[in-house]
Amino acid sequence: MRYDPAAHHRRSIRWKGHDYHEARHYFVTLCTQGRLCLFGEIKEGISGQCALYPNSSGRAVSEAWEQLQDRFPNLELDDWLLMPNHLHGIIVLPSDCKWTLYDVVHDFKSWTTTLYSRGVHAGKFEPFEKRLWHRNYFERVIRDESELCRARQYITNNPNCWLEDKLYQQQES
Numbered sequence: 022m023r024y025d026p027a028a029h030h031r032r033s034i035r036w037k038g039h040d041y042h043e044a045r046h047y048f049v050t051l052c053t054q055g056r057l058c059l060f061g062e063i064k065e066g067i068s069g070q071c072a073l074y075p076n077s078s079g080r081a082v083s084e085a086w087e088q089l090q091d092r093f094p095n096l097e098l099d100d101w102l103l104m105p106n107h108l109h110g111i112i113v114l115p116s117d118c119k120w121t122l123y124d125v126v127h128d129f130k131s132w133t134t135t136l137y138s139r140g141v142h143a144g145k146f147e148p149f150e151k152r153l154w155h156r157n158y159f160e161r162v163i164r165d166e167s168e169l170c171r172a173r174q175y176i177t178n179n180p181n182c183w184l185e186d187k188l189y190q191q192q193e194s
Contacts, residue, residue, distance in 0.1 A: 046099060046163035047112045047122050048172040051130065054152040058105035059137075063183040071180040073103055078137060078146040085133045086110065092132075093118075093125055100173045104183070109176045111163070122160065130154045 053059055060079030063071050075083060083103050090096050095118065101110030112125060134153040140146030163169050 045114060046169055046172075047114065048109070048161040048163055049112060049122070049126060050107055050109050050159040051126065052107040052155040052158075054149065054155050056106045057147075057149060059147055059149065059153075060103055060105050062105060063180050071183060073105065073180060075103065078140055079103055079105075081136055081140065081146075082108070082133050085129065085136060089125060089129060092128060093120060096125065099169075100176045102176045102179055104179060109179060111169070111172055111176070126158050126160075130158075 059076075060082055061073050061075035064074050065071050073079065086101060086103070086108065087098070089112075090098060095115035097113035097115070099111035099113055101108065112122065114122060114125075130153070137146055137149070137153050141148050161168075161172070163172055
């Protein structure tokens with residue numbers, strides 16, 4: 022079916038006119054399809070702070086995120102955090118890169134879906150329906166140092182706010 026803007030009302034989350042090749046910090050959030058908690062559980066640690074206790078699929082997704090720097094030369098990963106059903110990260114694109122933020126996120130989602138599917142077929146990971154990741158992703162262009170500090174703080178505090186998080190889904194024990 023051919024795309025018809027009159028029939029397809031999906032609102033773009035992209036910054037109109039922004040060059041996504043531009044060297045900047047970008048705050049991204051990727052959610053699992055249906056917000057399924059596939060990557061582990063949030064638990065309170067000894068220090069009283071909450072953290073993700075990743076399962077084997079959570080560890081695989083975390084490793085894949087860290088390996089983005091190998092897949093995209095000069096890409097920087099600033100603070101990031103995997104949660105049971107989503108990932109928050111700050112990606113820094115280098116100057117004069119040949120790829121966009123979309124290329125990085127698309128590669129990560131495609132690559133982790135392949136890895137995850139293999140784990141499901143091997144009986145190691147919990148199954149998912151149709152898609153591992155939600156079709157879109159949230160992005161925010163970080164425009165200055167204060168926004169960068171707020172994004173980092175949000176990522177750091179996210180596990181402690183899990184029960185109030187709009188992405189929270191009741192975890193089954």
